Amino acid sequence: MNKRYKSGLFNSLNPTRYNLERWSYTLHRITGVILALFLIAHIFEIYHVTLGIAGWNQTMEELSNLGVIELIGMWIIAGSALYHGANGLRLILNEVFGLLLGKPRLPEYPYSPLSLGRNQKIAIYTITLIVVALWIWAGLYLLAGLGIVRW
Amino acid sequence: MTRVRILRNDGSKQWWQEYDVEPRKGSTVLDLLLNIRETHDHTLAFRHSCQMGSCGSCGMVINGKPSLACQTRIADLKSEPLFNDTIRIEPLYSYPVIKDLVVDLDDFVNKHKSIKPYIIRKNPEELEEAPMEFRVTPAENLNFIQFDYCIMCGLCVAACPTVSLDPQFTGPQALAQAYRYIADPRDEGFNERQSILDTSHGVWRCHFAGSCSYVCPKGVDPAKAIQLLKREILKRKFVRGKAGASVAVVVQPEKSISNAPKAPPLDFKMEADQHE
Numbered sequence: 001m002n003k004r005y006k007s008g009l010f011n012s013l014n015p016t017r018y019n020l021e022r023w024s025y026t027l028h029r030i031t032g033v034i035l036a037l038f039l040i041a042h043i044f045e046i047y048h049v050t051l052g053i054a055g056w057n058q059t060m061e062e063l064s065n066l067g068v069i070e071l072i073g074m075w076i077i078a079g080s081a082l083y084h085g086a087n088g089l090r091l092i093l094n095e096v097f098g099l100l101l102g103k104p105r106l107p108e109y110p111y112s113p114l115s116l117g118r119n120q121k122i123a124i125y126t127i128t129l130i131v132v133a134l135w136i137w138a139g140l141y142l143l144a145g146l147g148i149v150r151w
Numbered sequence: 152m153t154r155v156r157i158l159r160n161d162g163s164k165q166w167w168q169e170y171d172v173e174p175r176k177g178s179t180v181l182d183l184l185l186n187i188r189e190t191h192d193h194t195l196a197f198r199h200s201c202q203m204g205s206c207g208s209c210g211m212v213i214n215g216k217p218s219l220a221c222q223t224r225i226a227d228l229k230s231e232p233l234f235n236d237t238i239r240i241e242p243l244y245s246y247p248v249i250k251d252l253v254v255d256l257d258d259f260v261n262k263h264k265s266i267k268p269y270i271i272r273k274n275p276e277e278l279e280e281a282p283m284e285f286r287v288t289p290a291e292n293l294n295f296i297q298f299d300y301c302i303m304c305g306l307c308v309a310a311c312p313t314v315s316l317d318p319q320f321t322g323p324q325a326l327a328q329a330y331r332y333i334a335d336p337r338d339e340g341f342n343e344r345q346s347i348l349d350t351s352h353g354v355w356r357c358h359f360a361g362s363c364s365y366v367c368p369k370g371v372d373p374a375k376a377i378q379l380l381k382r383e384i385l386k387r388k389f390v391r392g393k394a395g396a397s398v399a400v401v402v403q404p405e406k407s408i409s410n411a412p413k414a415p416p417l418d419f420k421m422e423a424d425q426h427e
Contacts, residue, residue: 002247002255004318009242012312017215021361021374025312028358036272050245094359098382104297114379116361140313141375 019116024124037084038077055081057151071142078138079131085125155183155226157195158241160248171389179183180238181209184252197252204368207304212241218300219311243309245318248350259305262322265347266329270338280416285337298331298376299367307363307373312379319352326354327373330380341387349388354380379396 009057014024048059063070093099095116100123102114103143155170168324170187199209202221209220214228220240228234269279270279293387303412305325307316314322329348332338348354357377364374 002249004245005248005254006244007315007318009316012315017364021366022312025358025360051316061214071341075350087426091359094378095381096385098379104294104372104375104379106293107297107300107370109370111367112362113361113370113372113375115364115369115372115375120361140393146238 019125021116022120024087027083028091031084034080035084039077061082067146071146074142075135075139078142082131082134082138083127086131087124090123090127093122094120154237155187156237156239158189159195159251160242162248162250163356165248176226177219178225180211180213180218180223180228183225183238184220186238196250197392205302207302207368210243210304210306210309212244212309214239217306218306219244219306219368220370222368224316242351243305245306245309245311245314254305256305258318259303259308259322259324263328264324264330266321266325266344267340267347268328268332270326270332270335272337272358273339287336291336293332295334298327298371298373300335301328301331301371301373302369304368306366306368307371310362310366312357312360312362313358317352317356320342320356320362321347321353323357323373323377326380327363327376329354330376330383333380333383345384348380349384353370354384357381403418 013026015026045059045063048056051059066073088101094101100115100119102117102119107116140149152175155172156167159168160165169309172183172186172191173185174370181202184195184199185196188197197209197211200206200220204219204222207219210217211220212218213220214231214234222371225238228238240252242248242252242265243254246256246259249255268369270278293333295425301324303324305324305328311323313320326348329344333341334345354377357374359374359378361374362373367373
């Protein structure tokens with residue numbers, strides 16, 4: 001059999017020419033990978049507890065010396081967790097409870113799928129607004145931790 | 152004059168080929184392709200049949216979006232904001248290419264077959280000799296008729312990001328058809344289909360990107376069918392506690408209608424001269 005045309009990771013994550021939900025899907029996947037990498041790094045970090053008090057303090061000191069890089073990293077992780085969590089709740093409503101999809105109906109031209117309809121759009125825009133607001137708040141909180149912004 | 156860029160493929164190599172054609176008012180992409188084959192290049196291969204969006208043969212990727220060539224008007228493409236005077240045509244994504252725009256649909260059809268797209272009864276003899284009339288009320292019919300409109304064009308599979316990553320994924324078309332039969336009150340085949348659907352390459356691989364519904368030319372909305380299928384599987388596994396019950400209440404005509412018509416025997420023959 002010939003090779004499948006244009007299949008693979010890039011095509012899977014490319015949402016251009018598609019619907020809003022496809023953009024949401026792409027962002028959900030990317031934030032999921034960021035959180036998975038963070039989890040691995042976090043487990044590696046807390047493993048240093050086994051090195052004793054001195055080893056742990058040294059690890060904490062090295063991490064705090066990262067400064068702005070740590071700040072940006074934490075901010076990206078906070079954004080990923082917020083988006084992945086909020087969008088995950090929407091997906092649970094869709095997939096487990098069958099909500100926001102509309103009832104099956106007789107298709108009438110011009111076709112507009114109800115599962116990508118008004119309810120879904122409202123949910124996605126609401127999630128985006130809440131996540132962006134909380135992400136800005138998280139950024140200010142992190143800057144306050146470094147003493148750049150007064151909290 | 153409109154420039155058409157087509158991704159050609161002879162089975163061993165692929166290349167982009169450009170044609171300049173003059174579309175007539177109201178022309179579709181399929182009209183342009185037929186024009187190219189008649190006047191420019193008779194070696195260009197593509198499938199088409201009904202030319203009215205009913206057969207699903209002319210599926211291809213037009214300017215990055217899986218579409219039916221016969222349903223895509225040139226004027227609509229030109230009115231798109233990012234249109235740059237070139238129509239780019241490729242074979243459907245995630246399918247093996249046989250030649251030019253003709254793709255291999257074997258895997259697609261096999262997946263459709265795998266979900267048993269027909270009415271299943273616990274007693275198979277009922278399909279040969281129906282003991283009663285199996286009724287579907289208009290309200291019950293609305294639960295699945297939308298998914299019955301599928302013309303198997305394969306656009307949903309080309310648009311699906313999960314198919315792109317996982318070739319073993321059952322795919323939106325087959326899953327939507329599985330729900331169509333599971334939601335049918337005449338069907339009793341949930342248990343038979345569950346071994347195919349309730350797997351890591353089955354319904355749970357779908358992450359609801361919705362692209363299948365977005366590109367569907369018949370308003371079938373496979374994404375909705377798949378999410379409802381997930382809900383149905385969870386409900387039967389955890390809420391009802393046992394699998395095999397129907398989605399809708401099955402009307403038992405032999406109980407509700409005392410004089411329900413019986414199906415004719417298998418050896419029944421119409422006698423041509425009966426009324427002479």
